Amino acid sequence: MTAPPTLIRGLAAQARALWxxxxxxxxxxxxxxxxxxxxxxAFEAAPLEHAQQAAAVAAEAATGATVIASGRAAPAGDAAFANAVAAHGLVREDMHTGSVAHFGVVVWPALLAATALAPRPVSGRALLAAGVIAYEVGGRVGRELMTPDLARLFRPTGLFGPLATATGTGLVLGLEEEALASAMALAVNTAAGFNEWPRAGGADMFFHAGFAAQSGLRAARLAGAGAFGSPTVLEGDAGLFRAIGRRPAPEAIGFAPEGDFEIMSVFHKAVPACNYAQTPGQAALAAAKNYAAAPDTIASVKVAATEAALAYPGCDGAGPFRNALQAKMSIQYTVAAAILHGEISEACFADPADPAIGALVSKVALEADPALTAAYPARQGARVTIVGGGEEVTAQLDDVQVARDDEIWDRMTRHAVLRLGEAPARDLTRAIRNIEVEEDIGILNGLCRRDGTQASRRSA
Incomplete structure (x- = not known):
């Protein structure tokens, strides 16, 4: 009797079939x-410190993948790293709530880099399909493994990003099923990222995305060169589930029942802050619009949210805030900034030590709401009550308000114009809008370069 396939080989088989x-x-x-x-x-965050640091360590290359918004090419792995860090740089990215992971900032930079390595031209439709399958694998495994307790300790994007990336880039690089399974297994070995950074004020979070993109791509290349990865890397005695989750793996991990693809559950953040600070901040905006008295009359602000929101590292942060990242993670800071500024924008986090925001942060109290918690993760609701000035104003949102499609296209084009110029940005937008008919989407490597020079499809 033939032994049943291991989990990683089952996932590889499903990935190839869907591909x-x-x-x-x-x-x-x-x-x-x-x-x-x-x-x-990536375009908007390119000038930020951590994005500049990641770009600075990318080696120079005459040809290859592109370091986004720069005028140069780099080896594919270096470009994947730098672009993933930049894409994650605003803390405004796509969100897969079931795994608490941000796959977009990892998967797309690695896939674009992989087009510079592919043995034949990669069509736009093939690139999109590889991305869908990458989200599917990362999302399915993430749903099975991630719990609120684990999310306090480990960064989900760092845990599942390498696996997702190895799957997508492995397909783009032409790996057959057995080699793809090895790529995925090798990538699981690089799962990493600890959630100590919100407490310490470190920038680690940004680089988790870079490590995941680079590691997943490298795992695919290793498998393409013949490297063999452990088939039981998920369910084995020292596999991912027992090592990280401290529990057995499920018997099977299946794809998209009835076409319910994981990527379809992804939402796009409307504001540059932590996922768990989004809805409280948005509810605070709604409450503040109906608060007639001056902000300095506020006596207290009560915020009800989900248990998951309050438990995630940094989200129940009352300061002091060392940097913008700590402020963007904090529900208290985001709520206070929303009330005082009447918006939640990058400018709200420019001065984490703002004394006016700090004074209001001290008046914000958080509590876990059972009904909101029961609705999570299908919905992420929050309620904000502002008390003071002889009045009490409450606003509740049953779910997070997400960015609309037109907003996403607008901010991509707007910031591409700022980094590339009007005509190159227009060419890039046109290529992405028409991506399904592009026969060689490797052209994006050239279109994302500041000088508009098309990078070679092949790189070392």
Missing amino acids: QGGLPMPVLGKAQLCLADALSG
Whole structure:
């Protein structure tokens, strides 16, 4: 009797079958939007310190993949790293709530880099399909493994990003089923990222995305060179589930029942803050609009949210805030900034030590709401009550308000113009909007370069 396939080989078989079988247009359309969102973040965050640091360590290359918004090429792995860090740089990225992971900032930079290595031209539709399948694998495994307790300790994007990336880039690089399973297994070995950074004020979070993109791509290349990865890397005695989750793996991990693809559950953040600070901040905006007295009359602000929101590292942060990242993670800070500024924008986090925001942060109290918690993760609701000035104003949102499709396209084009110029940005937007008919999407490597020079499709 033939032994049943291991989990990783089962996932590889499903990935190859989906790759060969085609995907519905709405699913490919969602992948197109996710790509635009990732590029939007990378262009806007390119001047930020951590993005500049990641770009600085990318080696120079005459040809290869592109370091986004720069005028140069780099080896594929270096470009994947730098672009993933930049895409994650605003803390405004796509969100897969079931795994608590941000796949877009990892998957798309690695896939774009992989097009510079592929043995033959990669069509736009193939790139989108690889992205869908990458989200599917990362999302399914993430749903099975991640719990609120684990999310306090480990960074989900760092745990599942390498696996997702190895799957997508492995398909783009032409790996057959057995080699793809090895790529995925090797990538699981690089799962990493600890959630100590919110407490310490470190920038580790940004680099988790870079490590995941680079590691997943390298795992695919290793498998292509013949490297063999442990088939039981998920369910084995020292596999991912027992090592990280401290529990047995499920007997099977299946794809998309009835076409319910994981990428379709992804949402795009409307504001540059932690996922768990989004809805409280948005509810605070709604409450503040109906608060007639001056902000300095506020006596207290009560915030009700989910248990998951309050438990995630940094989200129940009352300061002092060393940097913008700590402020963006904090529900208290985001709520206070929303009330005082009347918006939640990058400017709200420019001065984490703002004394006015700090004074209001001290008046914000958080509590876990049982009804909101019961609705999570299908919905992420929050309620904010402002008390003071002789009045009490409450606003509740049953779910997070997400960025609209047109907003995503607008911010991508707007920031591409700022980094590339009007004409190159227009060419890039046109290429992504028409991606399904592009025969060689490797052209994006050239279109994302500041000098508009098309990078070679092959790189060392």
